[in-house]
Amino acid sequence: MHYLSIDLEACNRYVKGSVFSIGVVEADEDFNILYKEDIIINPKCKFVTKFRKPIEFSVTKEQAEAAPTLSEQYDKIKALFQGDKIIMAHSANNDMFMLNEACKRARVPALKFEFICTQMIYSAIYDVMNGIGLDKAAEELGLTFTHHKADDDALMALRLLQSCLEKTGCTYPQLEKKLGIKKGRMANYDFQPMRSAKLEKLRKLHKQEKKTEQKKLRTEIKGVNAIAVELDAKTFEWMHNGHNTIYTVNDDLLQNLKKGDTLYLVKRTGNLDVAKVEVEELHFYDSFLEVYLCHDKESLLVRNETELDFLERMYTVHDPEQEKAHGVVGITFCTPKGDK
Numbered sequence: 001m002h003y004l005s006i007d008l009e010a011c012n013r014y015v016k017g018s019v020f021s022i023g024v025v026e027a028d029e030d031f032n033i034l035y036k037e038d039i040i041i042n043p044k045c046k047f048v049t050k051f052r053k054p055i056e057f058s059v060t061k062e063q064a065e066a067a068p069t070l071s072e073q074y075d076k077i078k079a080l081f082q083g084d085k086i087i088m089a090h091s092a093n094n095d096m097f098m099l100n101e102a103c104k105r106a107r108v109p110a111l112k113f114e115f116i117c118t119q120m121i122y123s124a125i126y127d128v129m130n131g132i133g134l135d136k137a138a139e140e141l142g143l144t145f146t147h148h149k150a151d152d153d154a155l156m157a158l159r160l161l162q163s164c165l166e167k168t169g170c171t172y173p174q175l176e177k178k179l180g181i182k183k184g185r186m187a188n189y190d191f192q193p194m195r196s197a198k199l200e201k202l203r204k205l206h207k208q209e210k211k212t213e214q215k216k217l218r219t220e221i222k223g224v225n226a227i228a229v230e231l232d233a234k235t236f237e238w239m240h241n242g243h244n245t246i247y248t249v250n251d252d253l254l255q256n257l258k259k260g261d262t263l264y265l266v267k268r269t270g271n272l273d274v275a276k277v278e279v280e281e282l283h284f285y286d287s288f289l290e291v292y293l294c295h296d297k298e299s300l301l302v303r304n305e306t307e308l309d310f311l312e313r314m315y316t317v318h319d320p321e322q323e324k325a326h327g328v329v330g331i332t333f334c335t336p337k338g339d340k
Contacts, residue, residue: 001172002034003027003161004085005118007153008098009057011064012048017101019043020064021057023150024080029172031162038151039077040067044105058149070106081113086172090134090157092117092184096191104189114183117194118157118164124179124199125164129206134160217274221264227253228264228274229331232317236267239275245299247291249318250284250329257282263333268317277333285328288314 005025012018020043026035040059047061070077081087089095092115103110119131126132126140134156135147141163146152165171170178180197221228229248231239239246246265248254257263257279267273285291292300292310302310 001029002083002085003029003031003158004080004087005154005158005161006087006089006095006099007150007157008089008095008102009059009148009150010098011043011057011061012045014048015043015045015105017098017103017105018045019070019098019102020047020067021059021150022077022099023152023154025151025154025158026080026085027158031158033155036151036155038149039073040064041073041102042067042069043102044069058146058152070102071108074106074108078109078111081111087113087115088118088157088161089115090118090137090153090160091131092119093191093193096184096186100186100189100191110187110189112187114185115194116161116181116183118160120194120196120199121164121175121179121181122160124196124202125167127202129203214272214274217264217276218272220276221266221274226264227257227261228266229254230266230268230317232313233267234313236265236273236275239265244280244334245330245332247285247288247314247328247330249322250326251322254282254329254331257329257331262336263331276336278336279331280334281332283330283332285330287323288318288328291328291330 003026005027007023008019009021009023010018011020020041022039022041024035024037024039025033027033038059040063042065047064096115099111119137122128122137123131132140134145134153137160138145138156141160143156143159143163145156161172165175168175168178175181179199180195182195182197184194185192220226229246231246231248235243235246259279259281261279263277263279265275265277285294288311289307292302292307297305300310305313
């Protein structure tokens with residue numbers, strides 16, 4: 001048995017299957033590397049490099065355009081998936097979708113194989129609620145690699161699986177049984193995702209825990225001394241993804257906040273969600289326009305938003321008249337120590 005790890009990079013979010021790089025790493029059952037290559041492909045479409053987060057690819061537009069097409073390299077690529085191999089990718093659903101779409105665009109036969117997802121395996125073993133990216137997982141494990149270099153990403157996915165086996169003391173067949181893994185399947189330009197009974201059980205447990213916690217927080221914010229701030233759905237999502245500063249219309253309660261105070265952040269659109277945080281710093285502004293002009297777009301997480309887009313989003317939640325009367329406060333926060 002061998003391990004085969006893959007990673008795909010695409011160059012145009014508006015063109016399905018715009019794959020220009022397939023990273024491939026093959027290892028024996030002891031994880032000794034037998035083969036590692038970044039297969040560069042001419043995607044036959046325009047390169048669009050404007051992403052929500054800037055991405056530095058290791059392959060240039062010129063290198064990809066000079067490379068053979070997928071159809072010209074199809075036999076070589078197909079051969080990689082043959083034989084007794086455990087095939088894997090990190091966040092495998094994305095890679096399998098791109099691979100199917102790339103084959104469709106190239107008008108080559110659909111690939112057929114079974115696969116596993118190292119993101120799901122890592123999440124099941126380390127009890128990660130919403131999955132974890134390669135860069136974050138590598139940091140947690142003390143590993144280094146070149147992100148968005150397809151063969152290095154594939155190698156990192158392989159090392160994550162190796163780490164999971166070492167963590168559990170299992171062989172791969174034992175791990176498959178322990179986590180209740182049902183492999184994903186690629187066929188007919190479609191795929192069935194991998195499933196893990198252990199991960200599904202953990203997610204169900206966390207869902208119930210969140211439901212209980214939300215019920216508790218909704219009771220807390222009704223308290224006399226509770227201070228709550230409403231957020232639009234986009235800002236609330238960013239906050240959950242690690243962004244720790246919000247901007248809101250100032251008022252008498254917020255004006256008197258100080259470091260260490262408890263604050264409740266409330267998402268009012270869609271399902272009512274509440275987050276409990278601890279104030280670290282306060283900064284005051286005359287308006288949301290001043291906020292936009294005082295900070296770079298990356299720190300505001302508005303790389304693709306114009307000034308007008310940003311202001312419109314703020315005014316879906318905040319009253320412009322209140323802004324004019326009281327100004328804006330920027331609140332930097334952290335998770336309360338007792339809740340970490």
